[in-house]
């Protein structure tokens with residue numbers, strides 16, 4: 001079980017030309033990833049996500065702050081001391097980064113060769129890893145003969161070869177179609193659940209965060225703009241950056257243009273209700289409306305799972321005479337998070 005802690009971590013690169021200011025890729029970032037957690041890092045291109053992962057796997061050195069992986073304080077170690085620690089940190093990539101001229105088995109075996117594991121032990125470990133990722137019958141195949149999903153499974157088997165405590169995933173499902181992406185996510189979840197491996201993943205796909213992450217860090221311009229439990233952050237985003245990302249994965253209110261179109265078809269009062277993890281008893285909403293003689297149509301939105309809890313936003317059209325609708329809106333506002341859409 002491995003915990004990862006970043007405290008006030010910074011990474012500067014020299015400016016592109018002489019006299020240019022330093023490029024601040026990561027600026028004072030602190031993240032605590034508990035042992036066995038799946039932690040997602042999201043942010044626009046250039047936010048510093050990949051740089052951060054390269055600092056955690058020790059490929060690059062932080063210019064300030066402390067990074068601890070398990071017992072090892074990476075930022076205190078010499079290059080030589082870092083080497084054995086790196087084998088405790090697996091990594092998978094968007095473009096898989098496999099050896100195309102080697103077989104599946106040879107790809108998975110490679111880190112074991114580097115680590116000096118004896119041949120017989122290597123063979124047994126490779127067989128075990130291929131069985132875990134469901135590729136036992138493709139051991140002799142060449143990487144080019146595999147589908148994208150199979151390539152990523154080889155990438156995962158290779159990353160697990162030296163039994164790391166942490167797996168870093170850089171856009172691991174971004175090159176895959178939605179169905180294959182779901183299969184790879186399910187495999188990552190097994191890596192986490194069955195092997196207890198801590199996972200830090202970068203993604204621009206909010207579905208990935210929603211489905212498998214426990215906690216999330218939102219980065220912008222090298223800094224952390226928001227951090228916390230996925231459900232808490234997604235259901236009540238505090239920053240504009242987070243709001244924009246979340247809007248792609250969660251039911252939301254109709255935007256201005258859409259609202260105008262809805263109005264053409266729905267003449268009643270339009271209201272938006274937010275449901276957070278059963279905090280609102282849905283039958284109560286419909287009973288409140290019925291008791292006040294107000295009709296209702298659901299015209300937009302939905303309910304979805306976020307980090308294992310439910311979140312919903314529904315736009316309702318309330319139909320009835322003005323006074324009744326007014327009373328119903330007042331009653332609903334007591335019990336739910338309600339917004340009248342102007």
Ligand SMILES: Nc1ncnc2c1ncn2[C@@H]1O[C@H](COP(=O)(O)OP(=O)(O)OP(=O)(O)O)[C@@H](O)[C@H]1O
Pocket residue numbers: 013014023024025043044045046047048049050051052
């Ligand atoms: N080796 C480097 N030398 C100079 N600047 C760099 C280097 N690596 C990254 N940067 C700069 O640091 C900033 C953060 O880059 P980084 O690749 O970490 O962002 P990102 O969030 O991973 O973006 P993307 O999603 O596009 O990969 C960018 O301004 C980038 O140009």
